[in-house]
Amino acid sequence: VQLQASGGGLAQAGDSLSLACAGSGLPLNNYAMAWFRRAPGKEREIVAAISWNSVNSYHSDSVKGRFTISRDNPKRTMYLQMNTLKPEDTAVYYCAARLDHYTHDYFLHSDDYQYWGQGTLVTVSS
Numbered sequence: 001v002q003l004q005a006s007g008g009g010l011a012q013a014g015d016s017l018s019l020a021c022a023g024s025g026l027p028l029n030n031y032a033m034a035w036f037r038r039a040p041g042k043e044r045e046i047v048a049a050i051s052w053n054s055v056n057s058y059h060s061d062s063v064k065g066r067f068t069i070s071r072d073n074p075k076r077t078m079y080l081q082m083n084t085l086k087p088e089d090t091a092v093y094y095c096a097a098r099l100d101h102y103t104h105d106y107f108l109h110s111d112d113y114q115y116w117g118q119g120t121l122v123t124v125s126s
Contacts (some may be wrong), residue, residue, distance in 0.1 A: 003095050003097060004017060008093060009121075013086050014085065017122060019035070021080075030052065034098075035080045038119075044110055097114070098112050
């Protein structure tokens with residue numbers, strides 16, 4: 001599986017951005033997926049995660065109510081809709097995939113994921 005993240009850019013506080021993660025190589029409906037981010041000088045952290053069939057999803061406390069993870073398996077794409085952006089959302093955002101077609105689980109740790117996109121930079125100014 002190869003993942004390509006896109007949609008990052010420069011935004012002002014309060015703006016919205018939408019990230020996309022396009023997969024190729026194998027059907028994405030075999031994979032649980034997630035968005036992580038790494039802010040300058042900080043460790044990579046989970047932002048949101050979703051099961052292969054979208055039955056279950058997770059959003060970190062820092063983005064809950066502002067960001068929404070979703071996926072469109074026929075289009076082989078996962079999304080992150082980011083609303084009411086804050087300067088502290090500034091980071092490189094990475095998408096990740098983990099082979100899992102047998103549970104309805106999402107996964108929260110970077111070590112859980114076998115495949116990673118290259119990252120897309122989101123910069124939010126105040």
